[in-house]
Amino acid sequence: MSVRYFGRRIDEDLNDQFKDVLKYNFIGFTKDINDDDAMRCSDEKFVPRGEVFIRGTMNDMFDFGLILKNRGFDVSMLRSVTSKLLSNGVIEKIKEKRKLDGFEDLESFVSTVKTYEDAFFAEKDTPDGDFYRQQIDGVSFLYSSNSALLGDSVGTGKTLQCVIAADMRIKHDKGKCIVVTVNSVVPQYMKEIEKITGVDPSEISDNPHSNAKYRVLSYTLFSKPGSREDVTNHLREEARSGDINVLILDEVHNVKNGNPRHRNANGDLKHRSNHTTFNIQEVSQYVPFVWGASATIVANKPIDLYNQMVAVNHKLGKIGYGKFKFEFDSGGVKEKLISADKLKEILLDQGVYVQRTKKSIRGDMPExxxxxxxxxxxxxxxxxxxxxxxxxxxxxxxxxxxxxxxxxxxxxxxxxxxxxxxxxxxxxxxxxxxxxxxxxxxxxxxxxxxxxxxxxxxxxxxxxxxxxxxxxxxxxxxxxxxxxxxxxxxxxxxxxxxxxxxxxxxxxxxxxxxxxxxxxxxxxxxxxxxxxxxxxxxxxxxxxxxxxxxxxxxxxDNKRRIAERIKKLSEEEMQMLNDGIRGRNKRLRELRDARHEALMEQEQLGGxxxxxxxxxxxxxxxxxxxxxxxxxxxxxxxxxxxxxx
Known part of the structure; x- marks a missing residue:
């Protein structure tokens, strides 16, 4: 497919990237972009063979321009087009994304984050401790995101970042915070909230019907026959009324399985299977800020990620399940790995995913x-x-x-x-x-x-x-x-x-x-x-x-050695991706080829x-x-x- 951007032919390296940016940034608003479509752009609208196909919000245009800019496109004309579309009412003006609302600038935001340091490090007997800059960046990422996946590795402080962002968010917007995690972690998470935020213990509860500011619940409450319908109905109504402002899905890989055809469409929660996944989604769809945290988000199969996208209310979750599976989870092992790489780039481009390792956060990490x-x-x-x-x-x-x-x-x-x-x-x-x-x-x-x-x-x-x-x-x-x-x-x-x-x-x-x-x-x-x-x-x-x-x-040991090899390759790859490198970059291709080889070697060891x-x-x-x-x-x-x- 030959692509033109404001009358200029796009070179081969950016051609596929441009198609993906269009296809996945305007989910729910566009026609299918087929290989036989000759796309071109005018100064007022984007046209495939004369038909307007971009219809969305200002946020969609904002994302579109930011992604193109990061990939080397000149977006000056796009700004002019966006302005005209906005003034003509073609696109809807809504709240600016990535805005640290409630703070004059990033410096004042960082100063507020650092007020949590004293209580956090006092408990660890290191009163002069400081948060790492990347942890503060993680708090900023979550606070400014309606939909977010925090994929930092084990031991990097995901709980810390989630709790601080949630506390700052509900202080600004009011409302309550719900945390869902695995059963054995519930008491520990409650203790972490008390330690990090300093709220009175009476404001933290593991009772889903409590009126506490923070509730920490087990995933089993959403799957157990004796509780799942009552708990889901109660929280769904509470979210509908606007009382729940933040939902944190800790160990979000627990929300992955389930064909949406098995989800009850009438809202009476009589799902055919996968009650945890679908009941979480029943509640999360009404919550303004939904964040998932897990060290194994992108490590999952691409299709596993689909229900997580639905749960955090991201636009990729609006793609039909069958289409998502065809786009990202079809073909042989090699084809699926390539699709997973494309999905990772899309998540990074759209600012929904962040992933750091301990050593990328802290250079002097012990061994x-x-x-x-x-x-x-x-x-x-x-x-x-x-x-x-x-x-x-x-x-x-x-x-x-x-x-x-x-x-x-x-x-x-x-x-x-x-x-x-x-x-x-x-x-x-x-x-x-x-x-x-x-x-x-x-x-x-x-x-x-x-x-x-x-x-x-x-x-x-x-x-x-x-x-x-x-x-x-x-x-x-x-x-x-x-x-x-x-x-x-x-x-x-x-x-x-x-x-x-x-x-x-x-x-x-x-x-x-x-x-x-x-x-x-x-x-x-x-x-x-x-x-x-x-x-x-x-x-x-x-x-x-x-x-x-x-x-x-x-x-x-073989699996662990391969996993370590994959981790090192992924770390360098993520650094390049975070620096905006995409497409056919030689080093990026080498890293991915080596990682794919290691993954296929891992596959041969068996499950x-x-x-x-x-x-x-x-x-x-x-x-x-x-x-x-x-x-x-x-x-x-x-x-x-x-x-x-």
């Missing part, structure tokens, strides 16, 4: 070092333990049953080695943290850590974070306190993988047993490796080399279901292998039994 240690275990006892567990399952011969039984059992058998590492740390008077997936191994670790403290006559205690703890928040606060007696903490990966913030408390982290998800693994380690960390963090993975645990760890099936079937085969049973008797004596006694 996180990863090591591994072998746990020598008695495989005969391990096999017996696995068999015993499987016999108690309803469907013991399924791969997932074998995999669960093996992981639970090997986690317990690795406890002695984890405790040996912890012993070397505690003997120096230093604190230690240990991650595990299972409550059984967590109890063994807690018992063993107490024994170590007693052996060295250390006057200290051991904290434990696990699922469904009513006093979880108190445990967290006690461990973080400078006067805490806790010398060690045992954390269930699922319960403590998100929402916890433990910087500068300890330097040594032990992973007794690991999750097969790289994202979950990063989330867990991110509890201690934070943007304000002052020292390096040492992470040690405990691996039972004589078992399938080594194979399992190798899969995770969670593949791992469960392959490893589970291998467990079943090994349990029936007589050679393995014979060799297991040659292993060292069983430290696990001694520990349990």
């Amino acid at each position: 996180q070092f990863v090591a591994e240690q072998d746990a020598v275990i008695n495989t005969h006892d391990l096999d017996n333990s696995v068999r015993s567990r499987m016999s108690g399952y309803k469907n013991p011969n399924l791969p997932i049953s074998a995999m669960t039984a093996f992981r639970t059992s090997v986690a317990e058998h690795k406890v002695p080695q984890s405790l040996a590492i912890a012993d070397s740390v505690l003997s120096q008077g230093k604190k230690v943290a240990i991650f595990t997936n299972f409550n059984e191994s967590a109890d063994l670790l807690t018992h063993g850590l107490r024994a170590i403290l007693e052996k060295y006559q250390i006057d200290g205690t051991v904290a434990q974070i696990r699922g469904n703890q009513r006093n979880r928040q108190q445990i967290v606060e006690n461990f973080k306190s400078p006067n805490s007696t806790d010398m060690a903490i045992v954390i269930n990966i699922k319960a403590g993988g998100t929402g916890l913030d433990f910087p500068n408390i300890l330097k040594d982290v032990i992973v007794n047993d690991f999750d097969w998800s790289v994202a979950q693994d990063e989330q867990s380690l991110g509890r201690f490796y934070r943007i304000n960390s002052q020292e390096d963090i040492n992470v040690t993975y405990v691996i039972a080399n004589s078992t399938l645990d080594r194979d399992f760890y190798q899969i995770l 969670d279901k593949d791992i469960i099936n392959n490893m589970g079937n291998q467990v079943i085969r090994d349990l029936n292998n007589p050679d393995i049973l014979a060799n297991s008797n040659k292993m060292m004596k069983n430290w696990f039994k001694r520990l349990k006694q």
Whole structure:
């Protein structure tokens, strides 16, 4: 398609970019732009074969001009056209975007943001601390955006930025703020709001029917049959009346699945599936400011992003689901990766997406070092333990049953080695943290850590974070306190993988047993490796080399190494994109080709279901292998039994 801009032919490099800018900036206002259309521009209107196709608001024109300017177009004539269209009533004049309303200039805005520093850093025992400039930029981005996705990496302060922006926004516009997050994080988020804003605790509630200024709710309230309709109806009516001004969707990747055809169109909430996604959208459509936060936004498949666009009321959510899927999620793996790159550029162009890493925010960020240690275990006892567990399952011969039984059992058998590492740390008077997936191994670790403290006559205690703890928040606060007696903490990966913030408390982290998800693994380690960390963090993975645990760890390690490669390539790519570089830039193409290659390599390692099936079937085969049973008797004596006694 040959494109002309105010009578001037656009060179090949900008040709496709111009089409995408037109197509995706005026969603809901334009006809389809087909390859056989010859587009040209006059001084009064944009015409494809004589038909006016741009109809929108001043904000759409504002976005259009800004994107074109960033991509190297001369927009002086566009300003003249916009002025004429505005004066003739062709486009609607509405509030200017990116305006820091309520503030005379950026300097006064920054000064207000910095008033939150004292309360925030006082709790961290660093009263002279300062927010990083990029964090302040993040607050500005959110405050001035009706629709926003904050994609900063784990440990960069997404909660901090969201809460400050929300507090400043509702102080200016009045109204209330709703935060939706995962269930285990609700108490921690409530505490963060109190600490950052200084509001009275009575103004923060986890009750959806409360009249509090801040309500922090779990995603499960929008999906659980006993609560979802009541909660959604109540909040929807409240939003319709204008009482809710800000909606923060923390861990927004929870709002992704669902074909809109399964959403009830009558508003009575009788959806066919995906109640969380559709009920969130029922409420968010009436809220002026909707912000999503997650470290894995663009890491998701493009189609996963569709419902997030709908939830934050962005214009891309106005594209039909089928058309969005065709544009961004069709073809083979390579084609989908290219489409994802295009979608990322569109999000950046339209100012709806921001993503920074810890090291891009802070140049002197300490390191996180990863090591591994072998746990020598008695495989005969391990096999017996696995068999015993499987016999108690309803469907013991399924791969997932074998995999669960093996992981639970090997986690317990690795406890002695984890405790040996912890012993070397505690003997120096230093604190230690240990991650595990299972409550059984967590109890063994807690018992063993107490024994170590007693052996060295250390006057200290051991904290434990696990699922469904009513006093979880108190445990967290006690461990973080400078006067805490806790010398060690045992954390269930699922319960403590998100929402916890433990910087500068300890330097040594032990992973007794690991999750097969790289994202979950990063989330867990991110509890201690934070943007304000002052020292390096040492992470040690405990691996039972004589078992399938080594194979399992190798899969995770391969995934993690590829993910790290992808992250480094993405960081350089994002820097170029943030600098306005687009299209066929040679270095940008090289980075994307390398990242695509790494992503396809990652794809070949298989997903969670593949791992469960392959490893589970291998467990079943090994349990029936007589050679393995014979060799297991040659292993060292069983430290696990001694520990349990």
